[in-house]
Amino acid sequence: MAKLSDIRLAEWLEQVSDGLDAGMAASNAVSLAKTLPSGMSEGLESGFRAGKSWGEAFEETGLPLSFAEQSMLKAAEVSGRLPAMMRRIAEGRREQAKVKRRVRLALAYPAFLLHFAAFVFSITYLVNGDTWSFFVSAGMVVVPVWLLAAFFYSITRVWPSSKRAIARSVPVFSGYRRNWDAGTLCEVLASCFAAGMDVDRSWEVAVHAADHPKFYELGDRVLAAVKNGRKASEGIAEMGKAVPSGLLQLYRSGEETGSLEQNLEAAAKRYFTDAKNKLFLASMLYPKLILVGIFGYIGYKIVTMVSDYYQQLMDINA
16 A cells, blocks of 8 residues: 555545545546545546446555545435545544644653663763673663554554554543544434434444444344344343443434434534544643653653762762
8 A cells, every 4th residue: 555644645535536526526626626546546447437336446456544534435426525525534644743743742752861861870880990880771761662652653554453452452542542532423324314224234344444343232222123123222222321422312312303414414513523622631741741751851860870979979978
């Protein structure tokens, strides 16, 4: 899969959505948008000329979209909401890029401080001419950090799905992941209903798009309820507190008033907003916790050095 940044993908999605809103054919909208790397633009254009759908063209060209994003686009294509969905995904990608940049900047200072402290507290070995001990002393601090970072980076590269699993198990990040998946569920449901899909088929598509363990169970409850002639909201109610806050009330109200699509869109917007807030909090919290840990290490080393110094003075006076 070609390397494509979040910002560049967001710009491309926005440009294509503008072309589609202007009434352009899919191939023309892609050709007028900024060219994608590795021949992906050409692949999309040829696919559209061959009569393929957006979903088929995206899969064959290897556009770096997540499974949830592809599911959202497929549902939006069927319901005639493709440009709006492209803009929604572009907005999410821009937010991800912003958070990644914020995290990198927030981690830069702790990383520098850790390496600087490792150098300063080991400099006495270098002054005494013991180069090997200097590298060993400094390496005992920084090398484990390098190895840990390399390990997590390798894991996420080899098994991309592991990022979601890690995010679901880390405090604050788990709240972001749950809200984002809930927003995806509601967004895809709204698009499927707008396209005229049956309730059971809509839930199957939406649950797979959200790809959250709890939502698979939720989908099973809803499908069982619909199969037995009951309302989908009754299946949602069976999940109790495991259901995202407000979903049951909005869904039940939509069933009764005929405004289910609008309610689901409102719910999706709310969950996506909550997810962004959680992600912002996590991007600020964890770098600060790391910084506190580094300050603790520095404080410990300073106390140890002072203690050793006074111990040497006491030994001399003795």
